[in-house]
Amino acid sequence: MRAVQITEFGGPEVMDIVDLPDPTPGPGQQLYEVSSAGVNFADTHQIENSYLAQQQLPLVPGAEFVGTPVGGGQRVIGLLDGGGYAEKVVAHDFLTWAVPEGVSDEQALAVVLQGATAWHLLRTSTHLAEGESVVVIAGAGGVGSLAVQLAKEWGAGRVIATASSAEKRALCEDLGADATVDPALAEEDPKNFTAALREANGGRRVDIVLEMTGGKVFDGAMSALAPFGRLAAYGMAGRVPPKPVQAPSLMGTSRAVIGFWLAHCMARPAMMDAAMHDLLPMVADGRLKPVVGGRYPLSDVRTAHEDLLARRSTGKLVLDPAG
Structure with a gap:
């Protein structure tokens, strides 16, 4: 699969597109085909190793995705420990939620994290x-x-x-x-x-x-x-x-x-469920309107980070793994 990987810490320039083996799901996990991956300001800290948790190299950044199980099934929004900037991810069942009809990938990604x-x-x-x-x-x-x-x-x-x-x-x-x-x-x-x-x-x-x-x-x-x-x-x-x-x-x-x-909420699934079971229906019925920013090809991930760091972006930025 194609993925973004870093082998040294730094700015956007340390992110490269590479071919990696598909991740292997463990107990209580599934393998997903990613349709969109979210970009967060915390990701810029992650590749610098300047965030709250110590990072280990090599590293595939990314903490959120929208996708479907390999082989077919319900479209879900999910949270990850890392690895989201890729064509495929492995996610825990307790950190995925069904995306309602009428809610776009970008809207779902805006509310999950x-x-x-x-x-x-x-x-x-x-x-x-x-x-x-x-x-x-x-x-x-x-x-x-x-x-x-x-x-x-x-x-x-x-x-x-x-x-x-x-x-x-x-x-x-x-x-x-x-x-x-x-x-x-x-x-x-x-x-x-x-x-x-x-x-x-x-x-x-x-x-x-x-x-x-x-x-x-x-x-x-x-x-x-x-x-x-x-x-x-x-x-x-x-x-x-x-x-x-x-x-x-x-x-x-x-x-x-x-x-x-x-x-800390991700470690307590009921806390995430409380938020997601409230937020997704609010988006579906129009009471909550996520601001969607740019959609970038995976190959243009450096530009996405540069725009985020330079405050050129507004709202949610996402990556397209097919690009």
Whole structure:
């Protein structure tokens, strides 16, 4: 089978198209023909070996796929430990879900990892209550674009999204954001970003922040939290860690910082089922509209990563194994 493989860590340039033996399923697994493979920002960390789990070489990146069992059967969306950038994958039965009629590969891929992340950030990590204000950092991205919609669906009082361009801010508003803010304000001074978030919330501090950038964006968003506010950190796209958070500062303001990594939900299948059994029907009936970005041939995987890293993309990026 054709697959993307890396034999050294680095940027997009380390990914090569190679021929590999088909993977062999173990107990409770099936072999699938891949029709589409998802691309995530975490994949860019994976090939750098800069993510939360240590990576081993050689490596086939990719954590999600849409496909059918070899020999025929139901189209499914599935999550993987790795190996998704390939024509065939092996997946555990408990990490695959039937794709409803009318839901495209791209839409299914948008919700399996990024949608489940948005779902758990709001439901499990921050326990969104009706009427609370929610700040979604990178609101035009894969997780962010779904989090904006879910927060509105679940009764958030005000949803504020950040995005780096006028076009992306307009998209956030189309998805339901009540206000948008340019995160570049944080690079000037985190205090300016804090002030802009409060202004977007009618002069009030905010209740929830979903944060995946790190650095000064994290610092400015943290300062914008109200008493009993919660910041859920689920990424560090800026590659710069925020200032350390000290317990006295949390106690003195009654604020919370929660870390989130979907891998821990994957180890508890009932948590993934709860999200997927909610999200897929929402897509099928039109209540949730995943933003589909680009579809790239497998042979053009480097360009997909380059576009993602350069913030040229919007919404979900996928690879076509046939290309």
